[in-house]
Amino acid sequence: xxxxxxxxxxxxxxxxxxxxxxxxxxxxxxxxxxxxxxxxxxxxxxxxxxxxxxxxxxxxxxxxxxxxxxxxxxxxxxxxxxxxxxxxxxxxxxxxxxxxxxxxxxxxxxxxxxxxxxxxxxxxxxxxxxxxxxxxxxxxxxxxxxxxxxxxxxxxxxxxxxxxxxxxxxxxxxxxxxxxxxxxxxxxxxxxxxxxxxxxxxxxxxxxxxxxxxxxxxxxxxxxxxxxxxxxxxxxxxxxxxxxxxxxxxxxxxxxxxxxxxxxxxxxxxxxxxxxxxxxxxxxxxxxxxxxxxxxxxxxxxxxxxxxxxxxxxxxxxxxxxxxxxx
Amino acid sequence: xxxxxxxxxxxxxxxxxxxxxxxxxxxxxxxxxxxxxxxxxxxxxxxxxxxxxxxxxxxxxxxxxxxxxxxxxxxxxxxxxxxxxxxxxxxxxxxxxxxxxxxxxxxxxxxxxxxxxxxxxxxxxxxxxxxxxxxxxxxxxxxxxxxxxxxxxxxxxxxxxxxxxxxxxxxxxxxxxxxxxxxxxxxxxxxxxxxxxxxxxxxxxxxxxxxxxxxxxxxxxxxxxxxxxxxxxxxxxxxxxxxxxxxxxxxxxxxxxxxxxxxxxxxxxxxxxxxxxxxxxxxxxxxxxxxxxxxxxxxxxxxxx
Numbered sequence: 001x002x003x004x005x006x007x008x009x010x011x012x013x014x015x016x017x018x019x020x021x022x023x024x025x026x027x028x029x030x031x032x033x034x035x036x037x038x039x040x041x042x043x044x045x046x047x048x049x050x051x052x053x054x055x056x057x058x059x060x061x062x063x064x065x066x067x068x069x070x071x072x073x074x075x076x077x078x079x080x081x082x083x084x085x086x087x088x089x090x091x092x093x094x095x096x097x098x099x100x101x102x103x104x105x106x107x108x109x110x111x112x113x114x115x116x117x118x119x120x121x122x123x124x125x126x127x128x129x130x131x132x133x134x135x136x137x138x139x140x141x142x143x144x145x146x147x148x149x150x151x152x153x154x155x156x157x158x159x160x161x162x163x164x165x166x167x168x169x170x171x172x173x174x175x176x177x178x179x180x181x182x183x184x185x186x187x188x189x190x191x192x193x194x195x196x197x198x199x200x201x202x203x204x205x206x207x208x209x210x211x212x213x214x215x216x217x218x219x220x221x222x223x224x225x226x227x228x229x230x231x232x233x234x235x236x237x238x239x240x241x242x243x244x245x246x247x248x249x250x251x252x253x254x255x256x257x258x259x260x261x262x263x264x265x266x267x268x269x270x271x272x273x274x275x276x277x278x279x280x281x282x283x284x285x286x287x288x289x290x291x292x293x294x295x296x297x298x299x300x301x302x303x304x305x306x307x308x309x310x311x312x313x314x315x316x317x318x319x320x321x322x323x324x325x326x327x
Numbered sequence: 328x329x330x331x332x333x334x335x336x337x338x339x340x341x342x343x344x345x346x347x348x349x350x351x352x353x354x355x356x357x358x359x360x361x362x363x364x365x366x367x368x369x370x371x372x373x374x375x376x377x378x379x380x381x382x383x384x385x386x387x388x389x390x391x392x393x394x395x396x397x398x399x400x401x402x403x404x405x406x407x408x409x410x411x412x413x414x415x416x417x418x419x420x421x422x423x424x425x426x427x428x429x430x431x432x433x434x435x436x437x438x439x440x441x442x443x444x445x446x447x448x449x450x451x452x453x454x455x456x457x458x459x460x461x462x463x464x465x466x467x468x469x470x471x472x473x474x475x476x477x478x479x480x481x482x483x484x485x486x487x488x489x490x491x492x493x494x495x496x497x498x499x500x501x502x503x504x505x506x507x508x509x510x511x512x513x514x515x516x517x518x519x520x521x522x523x524x525x526x527x528x529x530x531x532x533x534x535x536x537x538x539x540x541x542x543x544x545x546x547x548x549x550x551x552x553x554x555x556x557x558x559x560x561x562x563x564x565x566x567x568x569x570x571x572x573x574x575x576x577x578x579x580x581x582x583x584x585x586x587x588x589x590x591x592x593x594x595x596x597x598x599x600x601x602x603x604x605x606x607x608x609x610x611x612x613x614x615x616x617x618x619x620x621x622x623x624x625x626x627x628x629x630x631x632x
Contacts (some may be wrong), residue, residue: 280525
């Protein structure tokens with residue numbers, strides 16, 4: 001007897017613009033004892049790969065665990081692909097894969113046996129689970145080591161085995177909690193490459209939680225920054241960068257005072273980094289040649305002028321300072 | 328996602344029904360359990376009493392064999408409720424050691440290696456996880472307790488005739504329930520201890536302790552207070568009474584205790600086993616406590632409040 005067709009259809013149907021958001025947060029709050037960990041999170045996340053960022057204790061892992069049904073929200077709720085995380089937990093779990101942060105495996109098992117078991121528990125028939133277990137292990141690069149017991153694996157190999165078990169059943173959404181933890185540079189690069197491949201395949205959405213901004217920057221198109229259990233920023237990385245295209249770094253020589261006064265009169269925002277360095281945000285209608293003109297008029301030499309795009313680090317630090325909220 | 332393609336691809340095939348997914352756990356667990364030659368050998372030994380039982384039933388109906396062995400029919404054990412009850416109890420002893428060998432690492436290994444989130448992030452509930460782990464023990468214990476007893480009951484019915492079967496059909500209930508209660512109790516206890524203790528040796532020690540320490544203490548209470556209520560804390564005695572109750576052989580009045588007072592007068596006191604309802608209630612309470620503890624421990628993550 002097969003499962004109702006709806007689950008299978010939903011697994012294979014590609015995401016369209018009319019579909020409900022990947023994750024829809026409706027005032028999601030989680031409290032452990034007297035500590036409120038998540039404080040009324042709201043918003044709909046639609047990215048192909050969503051980076052989950054925040055300092056320690058911000059609530060990243062709690063958010064993932066709540067979405068996975070491990071913790072019950074004490075107020076509000078959330079939906080994944082339009083399914084409620086409380087009322088339709090089982091349905092959601094058939095659509096997702098999860099790679100936990102901590103070391104997690106079943107002892108005394110070979111990798112292929114482990115991944116096959118995980119596939120079967122996700123609902124795959126035994127033969128299909130075995131076939132996909134082999135494929136998933138080859139895909140993550142553990143093909144040659146798939147008959148080794150998991151206890152004998154190195155940390156990097158265990159991370160890859162965790163990724164294999166998360167994708168063996170071909171989920172629609174994959175939660176990756178600190179996937180590059182403890183990996184050496186080549187292993188980290190391999191993991192990043194795999195995540196990007198999955199993202200680019202268009203077959204699955206990814207939620208990537210990481211402390212490493214560079215990992216998120218390399219893999220994600222959207223970021224959700226949590227601070228103290230609240231959403232500090234939710235933005236599309238590319239759009240955020242585009243909006244800062246008129247952000248300039250200037251290196252000058254001469255008396256800056258008159259130059260910055262002139263800039264101010266022109267309506268430009270600026271920040272003085274040092275005696276010779278300035279950060280300037282050009283207003284609409286102001287061009288770079290206007291800066292050259294002002295420099296000439298105020299007898300200031302422009303030694304260097306460069307466009308600077310906001311890095312994820314800038315966005316992150318800004319969020320930690322301001323918590324402006326991007327939703 | 329074929330190996331040569333090396334790309335991520337969703338699974339588009341059929342899915343298995345949800346109601347029997349918990350049976351995936353015992354299927355995979357038996358691979359590890361029977362990879363131990365020592366355990367496999369012990370498991371085979373568990374069937375030896377059943378062989379003896381089969382021979383006894385066969386001899387009862389084969390006069391030629393009895394005559395050739397020069398055995399008096401009256402010397403043979405009668406095939407009745409007490410016969411099946413005795414063998415259920417013997418098999419119960421073997422079942423205890425089977426549970427002792429395979430039970431302790433079942434949950435503790437998963438807890439030690441943080442495997443629970445891997446199970447529970449799938450369409451697989453905590454109840455199904457506990458059912459799956461318990462069925463590893465329940466299936467094996469059933470195979471050496473009530474299932475073969477039931478087959479032997481049918482064998483005896485076949486040899487003795489329909490009249491015997493009709494007269495003793497109630498015994499099916501006693502055999503199945505007697506075996507299942509013992510198997511269920513062992514499964515629950517081993518899983519609970521396994522969930523509470525991470526080390527196999529310690530878990531095995533605790534399981535042995537749970538069975539033998541209260542038995543010794545109960546015997547001490549019986550002697551000091553001149554009662555048989557001490558048996559209420561002995562799991563072995565509880566199961567023995569419950570099984571006897573199911574087979575209709577339970578009698579509250581057991582032995583007579585004689586003692587001499589300071590004046591040299593000998594007094595006799597009739598000893599009474601705890602009533603059956605009390606034994607059933609204690610077993611029920613033990614099972615409820617085990618389930619509560621399992622519900623507390625079997626979680627994807629411990630929440631630090």
